[in-house]
Amino acid sequence: MYCMSGLKNLYKQMKDKDLTYTIFDYRHNSIALVAMFDIDKNPFQLLIIKKGTNLTLSLDIEYGFSLETFLLPEDYEKLKEILEIPRMPKGENPFQPSEFFKEFNKKIPSTLLEYTQSSEIKQIFAKFYNPDEDENKIYILGMIDWTGKNKTYSEKNREKTRILYPEVYRAIKDKNISIKYTSNENCSKNTTYQTCKFIHDEEE
Numbered sequence: 001m002y003c004m005s006g007l008k009n010l011y012k013q014m015k016d017k018d019l020t021y022t023i024f025d026y027r028h029n030s031i032a033l034v035a036m037f038d039i040d041k042n043p044f045q046l047l048i049i050k051k052g053t054n055l056t057l058s059l060d061i062e063y064g065f066s067l068e069t070f071l072l073p074e075d076y077e078k079l080k081e082i083l084e085i086p087r088m089p090k091g092e093n094p095f096q097p098s099e100f101f102k103e104f105n106k107k108i109p110s111t112l113l114e115y116t117q118s119s120e121i122k123q124i125f126a127k128f129y130n131p132d133e134d135e136n137k138i139y140i141l142g143m144i145d146w147t148g149k150n151k152t153y154s155e156k157n158r159e160k161t162r163i164l165y166p167e168v169y170r171a172i173k174d175k176n177i178s179i180k181y182t183s184n185e186n187c188s189k190n191t192t193y194q195t196c197k198f199i200h201d202e203e204e
Helices: 005-016 073-082 097-106 119-129 155-164 166-172
Strands: 021-028 031-038 044-050 056-061 139-145 177-182
Touching (some): 005 021, 021 097, 044 073, 044 119, 056 119, 073 097, 155 166, 166 177
Antiparallel strands (some): 031 044, 139 177
16 A cells, blocks of 8 residues: 555645635656546545547545555556556566656646646546446536425436536535536537526436
8 A cells, every 4th residue: 555645735735715626737758648637436536547539547546645556457567557557478587567667656736726627537437436427418507406396306416517627516415406418519618507508308
């Protein structure tokens, strides 16, 4: 186990700002990555995405911000693929994930950063967190207020909103409201809770 002390610093700031996750970029040699630290899960989750691909690796961050660097075989191979680690000739030292995570930990930002998710990243998040959903439906069309209608929002819809639009999530998390999603990017320019229109439709 290795203590990801950089995540501990971010955690304190996230709690102060009522955030459930934070995102930051990381570069390993010439490979561009984006990382998401999610504290709404138990255990916490560290999601690593290779930019320009749909390659992702999700890792548990246990109590004390500890990460198990002895990865499962499938996770070990996935990390090698993300980092473009070549197959080592017989007799040479194999790739050590612990060395990567030690370097990664040193480069974790000391303060929360403003991060604007690209459509590409939103699609990866939508697919990763809600594999049954259409990952192309990542733009807000409007909201549905279920108050007085004997119906409520779905947990999948609320989770999708938490990941894709955290500022909207914070505004509706205590309300019986769903978000209607579309694949039409023009429907969701500069969307905030205040600018969402109310519609009468099923959530997606």
